[in-house]
Amino acid sequence: MSLSFFAPCPRGLEPLLVQELQQINAQHIKPTHGGVAFAGDLALMYRANLHSRIASRVLLKLNQGGYRNEDDIYNLASRTPWSSYFTPDHSIKVEVNAIKSPLRSLEFITLRIKDAVCDYFRDLMDRRPSVDTATPDVRIYAFITEFDCTLYLDTSGEALFKRGWREDKGRAPLRENLAAGLIMLSGWKPTQPLFDPMCGSGTIIIEAGLMAANIPPGWQRHFAFEQYHGFDKTLWQNVLNDVKIDKTPRAIYASDISAYAVKDIEHNLGRSGLPFSVAFEQQNVLDAMPPGKDGVLVCNPPYGERIDVTTSEEYAVFFKQWADHLKANFAGWNAYILTSDRDTPKYMRLSPTKKTPLYNGALDCRLFEFKMVQGSARKEKPAE
Structure with missing residues (x-):
């Protein structure tokens, strides 16, 4: 099954991210300002998270639709199949980015999407997830243009530039x-x-x-996808087993x-x-x-x-x-x-x-x- 993704990255490094995605056989690669859209299967998502040295995150596209006001965005989020990926036992955080959106308050849109996710689970299971803005289990991203809203589920967890080895960072660390x-x-x-x-x-x-x-840059860390529904532990282990470390000095x-x-x-x-x-x-x-x-x-x-x-x-x-x-x-x-x-x-x-x-x-x-x-x-x- 082909899934759609978006990987943000530092501005200026989009061509390098394209090259990385080509090397792991991603499909429908489309660079844009600040990231690259692409498609692939579950194994590709695992490889992108594990191997990309350039991407900041790997976001799974869940839904997209036009809007005229905040209620339209709430309705879009309400009909997104969140339960296919996580449960009310997971804590959530919603982040919104917008370009040329006529809506005035990103904070209000963030609140409306959060309410939609919580109401979705309350109606389905009579329970709702808690919000944790510091260390959430699930990060939900919304990208809003002048005409439409796209909802993403973060498959990475902590940003991918956090490799797991750096604790001593100095005063102004380079990511x-x-x-x-x-x-x-x-x-x-x-x-x-x-x-x-x-x-x-x-x-x-x-x-x-x-x-x-x-x-791989993700060799020493865990990823959000490991706790989502549909996580294929055997497939993930196969992706890890494909790594061949070169010990040449x-x-x-x-x-x-x-x-x-x-x-x-x-x-x-x-x-x-x-x-x-x-x-x-x-x-x-x-x-x-x-x-x-x-x-x-x-x-x-x-x-x-x-x-x-x-x-x-x-x-x-x-x-x-x-x-x-x-x-x-x-x-x-x-x-x-x-x-x-x-x-x-x-x-x-x-x-x-x-x-x-x-x-x-x-x-x-x-x-x-x-x-x-x-x-x-x-x-x-x-x-x-």
Whole structure:
């Protein structure tokens, strides 16, 4: 039986999610802003949750219909077969997103959908589910456009970027699915050295290690679909059994100036389940030397004490110093730097060979690619 799904993802990574879905043989793949719609059977849903490094969730489409007011949306939710998936013993949470909807209050629509679900079970079983906005058993999503409303059941539970290994997050953690996207966009291959010289809690290099080892991002966690009606335990076990872990050692390296960050990465690496070691140390990025003749450098530079700057002027000076260090010592490497500061190439006096728009949460960022050669690689007019 073919089911319809929607997988949201960080904006800018939709093409990568399309590639992932193609690799697991999803059907009717349709990218849109902020996610990808697709279709497939139950096994595909299990594989998407287990294997996608980019998706934030996998949502199962249950119902769709036009509306003119909140009562129409209530009626749509009232005739959705919720009991085919869960019982009143499950707690619920309803979330609503809308684009160009003429309805004024998303909070009121959320309340009406919640009432519809509760009334559905009360009429059917004389019981109703409780609401838990913190740790619900069941998450229900509604997406409302100018003309229609689509109701989804979340099959993932906790967001998919919560892999299960990270407890030490640092001050401004990069989400795991965005980190995976940075690695994919860099074109890094597991046969190449990879280096993050401002690693924080180690998200980028751990995601790279998991990719190189072919360890699914969902390997250490559970999913909402495991407690829904229709869960096929044998099928799920078959999906898990298909995983073949690659224990080949890889040249992955990390460093950070912060002793706290180095301690975090040590703890996170210990929980990650990587079948090989990752070299890491505490050092200033301006002292970090390349761990190979050529390779790929990927990082998300922080602000403040982790690079020992406090003002915008110091920030610009730091990037100029770092660029000089890279040009002098990292010739032959490709550097990928994620930042929300469009002036970063100007500070570095380098012209990026590529810039990819990405969003780190709500923060509008660019992933700049610099192919490092000795001497200046800056054009007369810096990229904005």
